[in-house]
Amino acid sequence: MYRYDEFDHAFVEARVNQFSDQVARRLSGEISEDAFKPLRLMNGVYLQLHAYMLRVAIPYGTLNGRQMRKLAHIARTYDRGYGHFTTRQNIQYNWPALSDMPAILKELAEVEMHAIQTSGNCIRNVTADHFAGAAADEVADPRPYAEILRQWSSVHPEFSFLPRKFKIAVTGSERDRAAIQVHDIGLQLKKDEQGRLGFAVWIGGGQGRTPILAKKIRDFLPEADLLSYTTAIMRVYNLHGRRDNKYKARIKILVHETGVEQLSAEIEAEWAHLKDGELKLPDADIAAINAYFAPPALGPRAEGWGELAAWKKSDPGFAEWVGRNVAPHRHPDYAMVTISLKPIGGIPGDASADQMDAVARLAEEFGHDEIRITHEQNLVLPHVALADLEPLYRALLTDGLATANAGLITDIIACPGLDYCALANARSIPVAQEISNRFGDPKRQAEIGELKIKISGCINACGHHHVGHIGILGVEKKGAELYQISLGGSGDENASIGQITGRGFEPGEITDAIETIVDTYLANRTGAEESFIECYRRIGADPFKAALYSSEAEAA
């Protein structure tokens, strides 16, 4: 993984000092709250419902044991002993004091971490496929390009006061595990006919109150042109994106209102001036960044094949966990392990300091010291030998980290909701917990199969409800919480926006409604091999609506 050089260290130290100075000027009244707000946001500091919140960047979701241990230490020392992993591969602390922020940032800097641009109207933490560098289907590792973008976008003088936040995601394979079509810029690494590396470029995807899928504006952009082309997109957006209404300020609205042909023509015209300038990436620099992401030396561990079969036979719980949470690695003797942060009835994405320490230790012992954060709010150890799966499982079990539900109905994404967030209209976490408890029986979950439920507590859609197979949106109606359901959303390479079923459900009804939907699916599927989303795409929304609202139709 990437290691800071002297330049990076000096930069982050300077950024901590800069932010400390900004905090001091705010406290002395030299900066008004209005002017301070964008400054603190650009360093990840939010003012939430009960306290300040700090969002720490985990660039492209990759970190090592030492860094995870530091996150545990911060949770223990400055917070209430836990942290919350987010859908953008970051971690949030919900209870730090503003006066502790400089100290926290200094501690983060010690392990090459920061909170730069985790919020605010600037280019945010760049995200990538959590299986990068390990997945068998990968064209190339997306993380070196995410790292180049991270560096280039840090304290960018031209693009620090954009119309709105700006999110970039990079994926390295056809199979999209980074949800690139719901990002402001989505990049898909690919090769052209000559075998040269480059990107398909998508722009204008996003969720929020106006969910729109991204449009492809370039089928192949050579890798050397990554920064010049991104600059062209950013410049056109910075000059022309709407600033009169924050809900219409994302690039998706500019794409929609200008038209993708005209806007991409403007981008291409701008790029024509930039492409042969100083932003053109030399091969040597791309190679040097790539070298940091060289895969760990994975020696042969063929003994794992036989052992794995024997362990699975003797322990059904282990077999179930392997079946759900372990995916094939490009090296046949190894596997990619998902550590679920969705215990039955738990808070999605939360991890205690002790759990973080445990994951750090296990990554060092069994995982070549690499940890990933997924946009589905789980953790991944990407390089585990099959021969180490059983001891890893035992250890995870003792720390409450062996829930075998990756991709199942209880692997729910939820935003913090009204329990924490100043923007929320409704609670998300208790809804997730109740659904998780209702469907917690392992047999029942397995029977239902792959089903992604995503819950947002307001229209800003941090819980990605628009791309949930089942999406739940909390709204406020006449002072009470109400939950709208949408069906058929998807955030992968076959991306789609879910459609609202009809009237919303009260907090006491929502779990029953989900059960009705699940039962309708089970009654209509051609067999266990037809997943919920496939079934929905075949039969459409009507059978589900009929089941949800039939009693009303009869009453009327």
Next chain:
Amino acid sequence: MTVIWTQNGIVENDPWTSQATEAGAPKLLPLAEALDHAQDNAPFGVVLQPADDVRALAPILERVAIVALTFPAFSDGRGFSQAMLLRERLGYKGELRAIGTVLLDQVPLMLRTGFDSFEVHHAPTIERLVERRLPGIDLHYQPSADRTDTTTGYSWRRTAILNG
């Protein structure tokens, strides 16, 4: 209080101050008027709003004594891209001034994108500028319009040339 600040300090008797009322003082003209005045012999400056296309100035830029770009609010960053286009695309070498809401934390970014003079009203900002205590970072992860050195590291990195 309003001052004009450059890297050389506060400018006394700046002729372009937007508050200037003296008869015969040279004028900052809006874009449309500036294009009309291009045939005149008297020196003139241009003041642009964020929605103006700076590229419209290309035919008359040789005759312009100063360009002022307006920042209507701290959060409005269009002027940074306008400045980049003026310096990098149009090759403008004259004075480039930031006016409107100009606060301390924008100034390092404005210097990087090619501004070299600043009309400032905010007293704490003026104080820090006079003391030359700018809150910028001297290490840059990207080239821009300012005078910087390439580093021995990656092609995109730059370091500030101090006291440039």
